[in-house]
Amino acid sequence: MTSGTVALILCCGSFASFAQIGRNQAPLSTRIVHYDIEATYDTTSHTLDATEILTYKNLTGEPLSTFPFHLYLNGFQRNSTFTRESHRDFPEEEWKPSYEGAIEIRKFEVIGQGNLTSRLQFVSPDDHNPNDRTVVQVQLPRAIAPGESVEFRIQFHDKFPEVVARTGYKGTFTMGAQWFPKIGVWWHGAWNCHQFHETTEFFADFGVFDVKLTLPENQIVGATGLQISSTNNPNGTKTLRFHAEDVHDFAWTADPRYKVFEDTFIGTAGSVHIRTLMQPENAEQGSRYNVIARRAMELFDRWYGPYPYQQLTIVDPATFRAGGMEYPTLITADTEWFMPKSLLLPEIVVAHEFGHQYWYAMVATNEFEEPWLDEGINTYTEIKVMNAFYGADRSLVNGKRVTWGDAEEQHFSYERNPNFDPIARYAYQFASERSYGEITYGKTGCALLTLEGLIGEETLQRALRAWFQRYRFTHPNGTDFLKTVEEVSGRDLEWYFKQAIYGTEVLDYEVSSSESWPSKWYDAESPTLSYHSEVVVHRKGDFVFPVEIEIKFDDGSHVREHFDGRDRWVRFSYDEKAKLVSAEVDPEHKVWLDVDFFNNSRLETGSGNARRKLTNYWMMLWQFAAQVWGWLA
Amino acid sequence: MAGMMVSRSLVVDGGRRLLKARRHIMVLYIANLLLGWFATFGLSSRIGPVTGLSLNSERLVRGFDLGTFLELVNKPEVALYSQVPLGLAFSGMFVIFQLFLTGGIITQYLAAEHIDRSRFYAACGESFWRMVRVALIFVVITALVAGAFYAFRAALDVAVERSGHARTAFSLKSAVLLIEALALLWIRMWFDVAQTDIVASDARRVRSGVAYSFKSVRSAVGLYASYVLIGILMLLGTAFAVFLWWTAAPPSHVIISFLILQSILAFLIALRWWQRAVAADWYPRNLPVRAAIQSAFLKPLPPESAVPEVPLSQ
Numbered sequence: 001m002t003s004g005t006v007a008l009i010l011c012c013g014s015f016a017s018f019a020q021i022g023r024n025q026a027p028l029s030t031r032i033v034h035y036d037i038e039a040t041y042d043t044t045s046h047t048l049d050a051t052e053i054l055t056y057k058n059l060t061g062e063p064l065s066t067f068p069f070h071l072y073l074n075g076f077q078r079n080s081t082f083t084r085e086s087h088r089d090f091p092e093e094e095w096k097p098s099y100e101g102a103i104e105i106r107k108f109e110v111i112g113q114g115n116l117t118s119r120l121q122f123v124s125p126d127d128h129n130p131n132d133r134t135v136v137q138v139q140l141p142r143a144i145a146p147g148e149s150v151e152f153r154i155q156f157h158d159k160f161p162e163v164v165a166r167t168g169y170k171g172t173f174t175m176g177a178q179w180f181p182k183i184g185v186w187w188h189g190a191w192n193c194h195q196f197h198e199t200t201e202f203f204a205d206f207g208v209f210d211v212k213l214t215l216p217e218n219q220i221v222g223a224t225g226l227q228i229s230s231t232n233n234p235n236g237t238k239t240l241r242f243h244a245e246d247v248h249d250f251a252w253t254a255d256p257r258y259k260v261f262e263d264t265f266i267g268t269a270g271s272v273h274i275r276t277l278m279q280p281e282n283a284e285q286g287s288r289y290n291v292i293a294r295r296a297m298e299l300f301d302r303w304y305g306p307y308p309y310q311q312l313t314i315v316d317p318a319t320f321r322a323g324g325m326e327y328p329t330l331i332t333a334d335t336e337w338f339m340p341k342s343l344l345l346p347e348i349v350v351a352h353e354f355g356h357q358y359w360y361a362m363v364a365t366n367e368f369e370e371p372w373l374d375e376g377i378n379t380y381t382e383i384k385v386m387n388a389f390y391g392a393d394r395s396l397v398n399g400k401r402v403t404w405g406d407a408e409e410q411h412f413s414y415e416r417n418p419n420f421d422p423i424a425r426y427a428y429q430f431a432s433e434r435s436y437g438e439i440t441y442g443k444t445g446c447a448l449l450t451l452e453g454l455i456g457e458e459t460l461q462r463a464l465r466a467w468f469q470r471y472r473f474t475h476p477n478g479t480d481f482l483k484t485v486e487e488v489s490g491r492d493l494e495w496y497f498k499q500a501i502y503g504t505e506v507l508d509y510e511v512s513s514s515e516s517w518p519s520k521w522y523d524a525e526s527p528t529l530s531y532h533s534e535v536v537v538h539r540k541g542d543f544v545f546p547v548e549i550e551i552k553f554d555d556g557s558h559v560r561e562h563f564d565g566r567d568r569w570v571r572f573s574y575d576e577k578a579k580l581v582s583a584e585v586d587p588e589h590k591v592w593l594d595v596d597f598f599n600n601s602r603l604e605t606g607s608g609n610a611r612r613k614l615t616n617y618w619m620m621l622w623q624f625a626a627q628v629w630g631w632l633a
Numbered sequence: 634m635a636g637m638m639v640s641r642s643l644v645v646d647g648g649r650r651l652l653k654a655r656r657h658i659m660v661l662y663i664a665n666l667l668l669g670w671f672a673t674f675g676l677s678s679r680i681g682p683v684t685g686l687s688l689n690s691e692r693l694v695r696g697f698d699l700g701t702f703l704e705l706v707n708k709p710e711v712a713l714y715s716q717v718p719l720g721l722a723f724s725g726m727f728v729i730f731q732l733f734l735t736g737g738i739i740t741q742y743l744a745a746e747h748i749d750r751s752r753f754y755a756a757c758g759e760s761f762w763r764m765v766r767v768a769l770i771f772v773v774i775t776a777l778v779a780g781a782f783y784a785f786r787a788a789l790d791v792a793v794e795r796s797g798h799a800r801t802a803f804s805l806k807s808a809v810l811l812i813e814a815l816a817l818l819w820i821r822m823w824f825d826v827a828q829t830d831i832v833a834s835d836a837r838r839v840r841s842g843v844a845y846s847f848k849s850v851r852s853a854v855g856l857y858a859s860y861v862l863i864g865i866l867m868l869l870g871t872a873f874a875v876f877l878w879w880t881a882a883p884p885s886h887v888i889i890s891f892l893i894l895q896s897i898l899a900f901l902i903a904l905r906w907w908q909r910a911v912a913a914d915w916y917p918r919n920l921p922v923r924a925a926i927q928s929a930f931l932k933p934l935p936p937e938s939a940v941p942e943v944p945l946s947q
C-alpha cells in the first residue's frame with residue numbers, strides 16, 4: 001500500500017466529520033466522563049505513551065475527594081490477582097516473559113490542585129493482595145463539590161503483553177483494550193472499582209471519548225466510535241482521530257495485514273456502517289461475519305430496540321485469546337481458516353458479541369458483581385438469534401448427519417456441574433473459572449429459556465425490550481431486571497428467581513414408573529376389556545417447578561396432566577380400554593433447567609435402536625484402533 | 634522405470650499370494666470383529682437402560698444430535714471413558730492374535746501350495762516369540778523416528794506461530810506429516826521383510842534378521858513403491874466408503890451403517906496384508922543375497938521350510 005491520504009481513505013473507509021456524528025442531537029446518556037487521550041504506539045516495542053485528560057462530572061450528590069482508577073494492564077504480572085487466579089484454574093499454562101504487561105502513571109495532575117503523583121496509592125479492595133496493582137486511588141487535597149467537574153491530567157506508559165487475555169499483541173496484530181487509566185463508578189453511594197480478576201469483565205461510566213492515536217502509517221486501524229481524521233506525519237507515522245459518544249470504554253486494534261470488508265445495515269435508527277477487519281488467512285470468512293452481524297442487528301432492532309451508533313467494527317484477531325470480546329461499537333470474533341460452513345462457531349461468536357452492544361454497552365450492568373446480567377442474558381439472546389436463522393436443533397452444528405443446537409450446548413455446559421454456584425454471584429467469587437462459565441452463561445441461558453416457557457416467548461421478549469428501553473445508558477442491577485420481568489408479565493415470579501437465580505437447587509423430574517394391567521387382573525378367565533394404568537412422576541431435585549405431563553395410550557388418545565412439584569412425587573391413574581404407550585414430563589421441552597432429559601419420559605415398550613447405533617460406532621472405533629495398533633506388530 | 638515395472642509385478646503377484654491366504658485373513662478380520670464386539674458389552678449394558686425407555690434417545694436414532702450424545706455419555710451411569718480400558722484390552726488382544734497368526738500367514742505366503750492346518754499353526758507357534766521380539770524392536774525404532782519428527786514439528790510450530798501465517802503453517806506441517814508417514818511406512822516395510830526373513834530362514838537371531846533386512850531393503854524401490862501404492866488405495870477406498878456412509882446411509886438404519894463400516898475395516902485388513910504379501914513376494918527374489926551373506930553361520934534351511942518351494946526367478 002502506498003502512503004498518503006488517498007490510500008488511507010481507500011483502506012480505512014470514509015471518515016465522518018463532526019457534523020455527521022451528531023445523529024443523536026441530544027445525548028443518549030448522562031455523560032459523566034470525558035476522556036481526551038493523545039497516544040503514540042510503538043509497534044516494535046509494543047509500548048504506548050499517552051496523555052489523558054479526564055473530565056469527571058460529580059453527579060453523585062455529595063462531595064468527592066477520593067478517586068479510584070483501574071489499571072488493568074497491571075493484571076498481566078506474575079503476582080497479580082488475575083495471574084494468581086488464572087494459575088489456580090489452569091496450572092498447566094506456562095508463564096512467558098512476553099506475557100508481562102504494565103501500565104505506569106508517570107504524572108498525575110489535578111487541574112487547580114497540582115501534581116498529585118506522589119499521592120497515588122495502589123489498593124486491593126477485593127482480596128488485599130499487596131502485589132496487585134490493578135486499582136490505584138488518589139486523595140485530593142480539596143473535595144469536588146456536587147455538580148462540579150474535576151479535570152485529571154494523566155501521563156501514562158503502557159507495555160502491552162503478548163495477548164494472554166483480550167489485550168496486547170501477537171505477531172503484527174495489536175489489540176488495545178483496557179489500555180488507559182479508567183475511573184471507577186460511583187454506584188449505590190460508594191465507589192465501585194474492583195481489581196482485575198481472571199473472570200471479571202468491566203464496569204464504567206458513560207461519556208465522550210476523543211482519542212488521537214499515532215502509529216506507523218502501514219497500520220490498518222479499527223476503534224470504538226468513528227474515525228474523524230487521519231494525518232500523515234513526517235516520521236512515517238500517522239495520527240488518527242476518533243470520536244465516540246455515549247459509550248463507556250474505548251478499544252482499538254491495529255494490524256498492517258487486515259483485509260477490510262464493508263457492509264451496511266439499515267435499522268430503525270438509520271444506517272450502520274459495518275466494518276470488518278479480517279486476518280488475511282480468514283478473509284474468505286469475512287462474509288460469514290457480516291451476514292450474521294446484519295441478521296443479529298435486524299433481530300435486535302425488531303425485538304428490543306434500535307442500535308443508535310453509526311458504526312460497528314468487527315475484528316478478526318490473530319489469536320483466539322483476543323477473540324470473542326465486546327467493546328462499545330467494536331467486537332472481536334474468532335474463527336479458523338478451515339472452519340467448515342456447518343460449524344457455526346464464527347456465527348455464534350458474532351451473534352453473541354453483537355448482543356453485548358445491548359447487554360453491556362448500552363444496558364451497562366456491573367460485570368464484576370452481576371456477570372449474569374450481561375453474559376447470561378446475552379447467551380439467551382444469542383440462542384434466540386441463532387435459532388431464528390438456523391433452527392433450534394442445528395444452531396451450532398448444522399451438518400448433514402450431525403446436528404447440535406446452541407441451547408443444547410449451553411445445557412450440556414450447565415448440567416454437568418449445576419450447583420457449585422448460584423447465578424447471582426460476584427464474578428470473582430465463583431468456585432472456578434469453569435463454574436463461572438457454566439453457570440453465568442450456561443445456567444442463565446437455560447434459566448431464561450425456562451422462564452420463556454413459563455411466561456411465554458413473546459412476553460419475555462417484551463420484558464427484555466422494556467429492560468433495554470428503560471435501562472439503556474444506565475447501570476441497573478439484577479433486582480431491576482427481575483422487577484421488569486414481573487411487571488411486564490404481570491406475574492409474581494419471586495419463587496422462580498429465588499431458586500433459579502439466587503439458589504443452587506437442582507431441577508430434575510423423572511417418570512419413575514408407568515404401567516398398565518388388566519382391570520380384572522385377578523380373573524384370568526374373563527377377556528380383557530379395560531386396563532388400569534398408573535404413572536408416577538418424581539421430583540428428584542430440590543428445585544420446585546410446575547410441569548406438564550403427557551400420557552399417551554395405544555388407541556392414539558392422550559391426556560395432559562399438571563404437577564405443581566410441591567410434593568416429591570405424584571401418581572396419575574386411569575381406567576381405560578387402552579394401554580399406556582408413553583409418559584413424558586415437559587413434552588414441549590420448555591424446562592431447560594432440567595438437568596436430565598433422558599429420565600423425563602418412559603416408553604412402555606423399550607427400543608434398542610439408540611443402543612445398537614452407538615455400540616455399532618463404538619465397536620467400529622475399537623476395531624479400527626486394534627488395526628492401528630496392528631501396524632506396530 | 635525398471636522400479637515401476639517390478640512394482641507392478643510385485644503388486645499383482647503379492648495379490649495372488651494374498652488370495653492364497655484369504656482364509657487366514659478372514660480369520661483375522663473375524664477376530665477383529667469379535668474382539669470389537671466384546672469391547673462394546675460394557676457400554677451396551679450401560680446405555681441400554683438409559684436410552685431404551687426414553688423418548689429422548691430418538692434424537693440419536695433419527696439423526697445424530699451431538700448434544701444428546703454428549704449428555705448421554707457424560708452421565709455417571711454411562712461414563713463412556715470408563716469403557717476405554719475394556720476397548721484397549723480387546724484391541725490389545727487383537728494385536729497379540731495377529732502376532733500369533735503372522736508366522737503362519739507368512740509361511741502360507743511363501744509356500745507354493747496351500748499348507749495344511751497343522752503346518753500353519755505349527756508355523757504360528759514357532760514364530761510367535763520371534764514376531765513379538767521383532768515388534769518390540771519395531772516399536773522402539775518407530776518411537777525414535779516419530780519422536781524426532783515430533784520434535785521437528787514442535788520446533789516448526791514455534792517458528793510459524795510467530796509468523797502468524799496460519800494457512801502456510803498448515804501446509805508446511807501437512808508436508809512434514811506426509812514425509813513422516815512415508816518414513817514410517819518405509820520402516821514398516823523393512824520390518825515386514827524382516828518378519829518374512831525370520832520365518833523363511835527360520836532364523837533364531839531376530840536382530841540379525843532385522844539388520845539383514847535393513848541392508849536388503851535399502852535399494853528396494855519397487856517394493857516401496859508397491860507399499861505406497863497400496864497405502865494410497867487404502868486411503869482412497871476408505872474415503873470413498875466413508876463418503877458413501879456419510880451421504881447415503883440412512884441415519885436410522887443401523888444395519889446399512891454396520892455393513893458399510895465393516896466393509897471398510899475388512900478392506901483395511903486385506904490391504905495391509907496385501908502389503909505383507911508383496912514383501913513375501915519380493916523376499917525370495919532377493920534370497921540369494923541373504924544366502925550368500927549368511928550361509929557361513931546359518932544352519933541349512935529345513936526341508937519343510939516354505940522358501941525352496943518358491944521359484945527364485947520369475
Ligand SMILES: [Zn+2]
Pocket residue numbers: 352353356374375378
Ligand atoms: Zn459475552
